[in-house]
Amino acid sequence: MSLLTLLRQGSSLADVDRQREILEDRRNTTLPQFQTVLAGNGFPVLQRRKLETLQVNVGKLCNQTCRHCHVDAGPDRRELMTRETFEQCLRLIRESDVKTVDITGGAPEMNAQFEWFVTEVRKLNRHVIDRCNLTILSAPGYTHFPQFLANHQVEVVASLPCYLEENCDSQRGNGVFRKSIEALKLLNTLGYGKAGSSLTLSLVYNPTGPALPPNQQKLEHSYREQLRQRFGIEFNRLYTITNMPISRFLDDLITSGRYVEYMTLLVSSFNRDAVDGLMCRATVSVDWQGYLYDCDFNQMLELPLANAPRIHISDVHIDDLNGQPIAVGRHCFGCTAGAGSGCRGALLEE
Ligand code: SF4
Ligand code: SF4
Numbered sequence: 616m617s618l619l620t621l622l623r624q625g626s627s628l629a630d631v632d633r634q635r636e637i638l639e640d641r642r643n644t645t646l647p648q649f650q651t652v653l654a655g656n657g658f659p660v661l662q663r664r665k666l667e668t669l670q671v672n673v674g675k676l677c678n679q680t681c682r683h684c685h686v687d688a689g690p691d692r693r694e695l696m697t698r699e700t701f702e703q704c705l706r707l708i709r710e711s712d713v714k715t716v717d718i719t720g721g722a723p724e725m726n727a728q729f730e731w732f733v734t735e736v737r738k739l740n741r742h743v744i745d746r747c748n749l750t751i752l753s754a755p756g757y758t759h760f761p762q763f764l765a766n767h768q769v770e771v772v773a774s775l776p777c778y779l780e781e782n783c784d785s786q787r788g789n790g791v792f793r794k795s796i797e798a799l800k801l802l803n804t805l806g807y808g809k810a811g812s813s814l815t816l817s818l819v820y821n822p823t824g825p826a827l828p829p830n831q832q833k834l835e836h837s838y839r840e841q842l843r844q845r846f847g848i849e850f851n852r853l854y855t856i857t858n859m860p861i862s863r864f865l866d867d868l869i870t871s872g873r874y875v876e877y878m879t880l881l882v883s884s885f886n887r888d889a890v891d892g893l894m895c896r897a898t899v900s901v902d903w904q905g906y907l908y909d910c911d912f913n914q915m916l917e918l919p920l921a922n923a924p925r926i927h928i929s930d931v932h933i934d935d936l937n938g939q940p941i942a943v944g945r946h947c948f949g950c951t952a953g954a955g956s957g958c959r960g961a962l963l964e965e
Pocket of ligand 2: 893894895896909910911912913941942943944946947950
């Protein structure tokens with residue numbers, strides 16, 4: 616069945632993405648399966664250990680439409696987590712030793728329940744991460760968020776794919792760089808990223824094209840020098856994240872004829888030392904409807920928890936998740952290439 620037919624039949628974009636990945640996989644039989652490479656390296660089954668992080672994707676609504684977005688988010692998306700589903704997330708957090716609640720989207724702040732949810736999670740004394748695109752902090756109706764995040768000691772993890780305006784804007788849209796710089800300055804004035812402050816500001820870099828990220832520590836050093844000298848901006852750390860071959864980035868790869876080239880790079884850069892720290896081994900990801908996945912990437916592919924049909928958060932107890940096998944596919948080579956990659960950057964020091 617063609618992708619166009621799937622779209623005409625009203626299939627979700629995630630269905631189409633999954634179908635497209637399957638078609639690409641069939642075309643590229645020379646590429647090994649991730650599972651086979653894992654087994655060959657002494658990991659017959661990839662299993663979750665103890666759950667430490669609950670990643671909550673609160674919806675696909677966003678004020679931006681970045682080229683590499685793996686969520687396919689944008690201003691016209693209407694998928695948003697409801698209060699009822701947030702309450703189920705809270706129940707799971709309460710029942711568990713989950714240390715970190717990692718909130719992502721879309722632009723998470725655009726979900727009307729965001730402030731209530733953050734307040735409730737902080738009452739439970741868990742660490743909260745807001746994956747913030749920075750530009751939302753100056754959008755009409757959202758300018759109170761910097762102070763809100765500071766008041767609740769939320770870690771801000773902010774995308775800034777380059778310290779050069781042209782590169783940043785080419786990936787994230789015109790004017791994004793300047794707005795991001797203004798937002799970072801504002802966060803600094805509230806104490807974020809400052810020495811001696813408990814407010815953590817982390818930046819995220821991902822390559823603009825089909826290449827592996829450079830060395831995280833060296834790049835962090837360059838970012839610090841550039842942002843400090845040119846704008847007086849301070850931050851705590853930089854995470855480098857490999858572009859995953861899914862969603863909009865997969866579209867780009869296929870359209871430009873570079874899918875096989877990029878996958879070959881990821882496969883040939885497989886690093887068995889990265890397997891131990893894969894984020895799926897300590898994380899579960901919940902989508903805006905409350906369905907559970909091994910990670911945010913599997914969520915985008917609608918690849919459910921291994922050995923199970925789709926599981927809803929309302930049907931699950933924390934003990935059902937610890938020790939479970941993890942669903943993998945060829946996209947997982949993005950997490951094991953080079954220094955490894957996850958939502959908190961490189962998995963290994965180089
Ligand atoms: S800001 Fe983030 S969620 Fe929004 S379109 Fe860009 S990458 Fe996607
Ligand atoms: S994409 Fe990465 S984090 Fe997700 S299941 Fe595969 S290896 Fe784990």
